[in-house]
Amino acid sequence: MSKFYFGGGSGSISSDDEDNLPYPEALPRSDFLAPDFDAPTYLSTLSDRHQTLEDLRSDLRERSQALSKELLDLVNTNYEQFLSLGSDLKGGEEKVEDVRVGLLGFKRGVEDVRSKVRERKVEVDGLLQEKKEVSKQIALGRKLLEVDARLEELEDRLMVSSLGRATHGDDDSWSDSEDEEGEEDGLSVSAGSNVRKLQRLVTDCLHVERLSDNIGKDHPFISAQQSRMLPVRNTILLDLRTALEQAAKMGEDGKTRVVKLLGIYKDFGAESEAIKVLKDLKQK
Numbered sequence: 001m002s003k004f005y006f007g008g009g010s011g012s013i014s015s016d017d018e019d020n021l022p023y024p025e026a027l028p029r030s031d032f033l034a035p036d037f038d039a040p041t042y043l044s045t046l047s048d049r050h051q052t053l054e055d056l057r058s059d060l061r062e063r064s065q066a067l068s069k070e071l072l073d074l075v076n077t078n079y080e081q082f083l084s085l086g087s088d089l090k091g092g093e094e095k096v097e098d099v100r101v102g103l104l105g106f107k108r109g110v111e112d113v114r115s116k117v118r119e120r121k122v123e124v125d126g127l128l129q130e131k132k133e134v135s136k137q138i139a140l141g142r143k144l145l146e147v148d149a150r151l152e153e154l155e156d157r158l159m160v161s162s163l164g165r166a167t168h169g170d171d172d173s174w175s176d177s178e179d180e181e182g183e184e185d186g187l188s189v190s191a192g193s194n195v196r197k198l199q200r201l202v203t204d205c206l207h208v209e210r211l212s213d214n215i216g217k218d219h220p221f222i223s224a225q226q227s228r229m230l231p232v233r234n235t236i237l238l239d240l241r242t243a244l245e246q247a248a249k250m251g252e253d254g255k256t257r258v259v260k261l262l263g264i265y266k267d268f269g270a271e272s273e274a275i276k277v278l279k280d281l282k283q284k
Contacts, residue, residue: 024049027059143211144221150208151228157201158235195260198243201236202268237270241277248281 031042046056154160208229212222240261247257265274 024051027063140215143215144219147208147211147215147222147225150204150211151225151232154201154204154208154232155228158232158239160231160235195243195257195264198236198240198261199264199267201239202264205232205236206268236268237273240265240268240270241273244274244277245281248278 027046031037049056051059212225212229215222217223244258244261244265247254247261250257262271262274265271
């Protein structure tokens, strides 16, 4: 609740009727300086003041006028100081020149740093490009080694010699069970006519060809391997021909085997060779 005071320093009451009423204290200026000051909220707290609304308005109007005058005086004072600023600044030319020279030196330093950064960026970009090229060459070298290794493996399994290199003649990859498969079908055939073996040979040969195509037939190393690839492919076709002839001679018992071999021919892209073999058999 708001505090009140009565007229007179001793607190005595005058015979005048107005002296019998409590007079509200002046609104504290600190109330208006609160960070969360809100006019409607503040005015709602003044409802218990013994003061008419018109008096309250008059009080606030006078306070507003006083604040406006204080603000105007403050602006005028600062404006006068601003106008006198130019005349107060004397003898600062040397300081300004020092600052200007310092800024120019700093600017040159920044430009030097930028230049070095640009040079380093070009250098780093060149190194990254070189690294990328080296990585490509490494990947290419691995592919070339794989082509040579797989081609050599095919030559060993087919007992095809190349460049004077002797073949091993034996291959552990063809187990006895694969040869026994032919015997269970009623055939006594060589390892070269084994269907499963032929399928693996064709698959491996096609892998080497695809790998060579991926590298590029115009690559010097790949071009040099064509003299090795041709005997390998011809040997596989010769083994397929032998197996197909043997299976065709079996009649009804060899139909399943013939169908499998024709599928291998198709995978190998040599359907025309299979048709030629079958035509030769009919002519015989």
